Amino acid sequence: MEKLKIGFIGLGQRGAAYGMKDGSIGLLGNVLKNSDDVVVTVVCDKYRERLAAAAEKIVAHGYDMPMQTTDYKDVMNAGVDAIIISTSWDMHVKVAIEGMKAGIPVAMEVGGTHNIEDCWKLVDCYEETGTPIFFMENCCYNKDEALVTALVRKGLLGEVVYCQGYYAHDLREEIAGGIDTHHYRLKEYTENNCENYPTHQLGPIAKILNITSGNRFTKLVSMSSKSAGLHEYIVNNPKYKDRLGDRVFKQGDITTTMIECENGETIFLKLDTTLPRLYERGVTVSGTKGFYCQTTESVILDDGKYNHELDSYKKAFFNQEDYAEYLPEDWQTITEEQLKAGHGGMDYIMLKHFFRCLRERKPMEIDVYEAVTWMSVTALSARSIAKGSVPVECPDFTRGKYKTRKTVDTFEVFNN
Ligand SMILES: NC(=O)c1ccc[n+]([C@@H]2O[C@H](COP(=O)([O-])OP(=O)(O)OC[C@H]3O[C@@H](n4cnc5c(N)ncnc54)[C@H](O)[C@@H]3O)[C@@H](O)[C@H]2O)c1
Missing domain, CATH: 3.40.50.720 (NAD(P)-binding Rossmann-like Domain)
Incomplete structure (x- = not known):
């Protein structure tokens, strides 16, 4: 070969x-x-x-x-x-x-x-x-997102009505450090105020909600908090204080966005990258028969296993391994070496799928219509924020084809 x-x-x-x-x-x-x-x-x-x-x-x-x-x-x-x-x-x-x-x-x-x-x-x-x-979008190949997608496709969560996700990652050093490394985030946070990195959480959610494949985003609203975290980090850091201490950052510390979908679901996104915090994508899916939460690695089905008392729900923390049988083959057979190959294995699986699609001339698993629909949230959120958090229409980049076209889930074509 x-x-x-x-x-x-x-x-x-x-x-x-x-x-x-x-x-x-x-x-x-x-x-x-x-x-x-x-x-x-x-x-x-x-x-x-x-x-x-x-x-x-x-x-x-x-x-x-x-x-x-x-x-x-x-x-x-x-x-x-x-x-x-x-x-x-x-x-x-x-x-x-x-x-x-x-x-x-x-x-x-x-x-x-x-x-x-x-x-x-x-x-x-x-x-x-x-x-x-x-x-x-490597997160579409990650284990947690693969699991919740499989649970949704099996119908275990019932009819999905709401999804949530974050890009929550303390990037203060990466952003300020751009003064030495030329990293583009420094310019981005200086000049723009928007949901600047929507796709890690939104990609898997959009796949679950069949966006561009029978469903679409119709409108969104965004709001940004004030910008304080980056400035405080800089003035307390001798490496950056003199060079960046006077810089005014447009980007708010926390940007929240709500998206409405044509089929009636809503999505909540949060960008949170300039305050101290743990890394979290927090993908959450709420359906009529069940709930998934990535942060606590919880699956809660409407099967009477957990009652409404707080202590009962805590038993569902980190229970997602109980559902491992639903994981795609790729995740059931991954080796220690592959797990170390970038972002806990998802980069390895993503690249493997990409090269295989190329070789076998299969359609790309995340295509151009999905890409631009997810990426455009940045521009639309900026527009909403700039106008005082007004609702903004989301374009249909498929020009109507979303009604009949069929996208694939990332583990639908090759499962190993
Ligand atoms: N999927 C993930 O998990 C993940 C993680 C980190 C970054 N990223 C993405 O990877 C991309 C790069 O991020 P990064 O953190 O590596 O940034 P970086 O600034 O470290 O690297 C970007 C590189 O692109 C080069 N570049 C810019 N314009 C160029 C041009 N016209 N011609 C040739 N080279 C050019 C720069 O010189 C730089 O070396 C971004 O899109 C980012 O969102 C993805």
């Missing part, structure tokens, strides 16, 4: 674990370690030292020296079978369109977009070229 030739664009923390001291391996490390059927032939980043570090890793894994370039357009003429984009958010659509126009399948990292026009451009480009594009 000939190996798939891959070009990597964006070799920072996520792309190549550049500058990371926490044992992360990044997407590049994951591919080098776990995907025998692909070879990285081209690497691209704006910074030469990042190129050199990535090339060194590739050679250290026994592969040939890759082509290195600072101009992403060069990657399109380098004979690759696919590109993986893990640049800053502002470049995702631009690079993806360039790749798709060149007929090169694209895997695009997650993030929101500030620009609804960009969403339409991406859709139009896909419809004109037919080039596959995969949105790399």
Whole structure:
């Protein structure tokens, strides 16, 4: 079997674990370690030292020296079978369109977009070229989200009426540290006030609610708290006080968003990244027959096992393992080594599925319509907040096709 030739664009923390001291391996490390059927032939980043570090890793894994370039357009003429984009958010659509126009399948990292026009451009480009594009929402491959999706599909939670999720992650050091690392979040938090990272929690929820596949988002409302956490962190930190102490951040500490769906469900999202806290996606699904909560790893079915008293519910904390039989095969058979391959195994499974879809010419498991629908929440939330938290209409990027089209769940086509 000939190996798939891959070009990597964006070799920072996520792309190549550049500058990371926490044992992360990044997407590049994951591919080098776990995907025998692909070879990285081209690497691209704006910074030469990042190129050199990535090339060194590739050679250290026994592969040939890759082509290195600072101009992403060069990657399109380098004979690759696919590109993986893990640049800053502002470049995702631009690079993806360039790749798709060149007929090169694209895997695009997650993030929101500030620009609804960009969403339409991406859709139009896909419809004109037919080039596959995969949105790399790894949380759609995570164990918890896989479990609750399976419980919903089996009907165990009944009719789903409400979902909730957070991107709650103390990123104060990453954001302030951008003054040295060039990390884009520093600029983003300075200039914008919105739900800037909706897709980790919203992706799995949208899949559960069949968004773009019989259902759609109709409107949303967002509200942001004041911005205090980042400034306080900076003025108390000698590394940043002099350089960033005067900076005024537009981004509120907590941004909450409510989305209404055409089929009557509602969704609550929270962005919480500039105050001390634990990491939490908090995916919660409420149905007529049951409830799932990721934070306490709880499944509560309407089977009389738990009564309404608080102590009774506490017995359901961390009981999700009792439902492990419903997990997809991928999660039942995962190895210790694969569990270590980025974000507790979900990155490994996601990449495996992407490469397999490419090879077997299967439709991408998270497609362009899903990508732009989830990403657009950023722009729509900014609009709502700027106008005093007014409701904002959500565009139908499928142009009516959502009524009949069928998306796939991430474990529907390949379950192992
Ligand atoms: N799925 C996940 O779990 C996960 C985790 C972290 C980050 N991400 C996503 O990965 C992406 C990158 O995030 P990060 O934290 O690695 O950021 P980063 O700033 O560390 O890395 C981005 C890299 O892109 C490069 N870049 C920017 N514009 C470019 C251009 N025009 N040409 C070539 N290279 C360019 C930058 O030089 C930088 O090295 C973001 O979309 C982020 O949301 C996803």
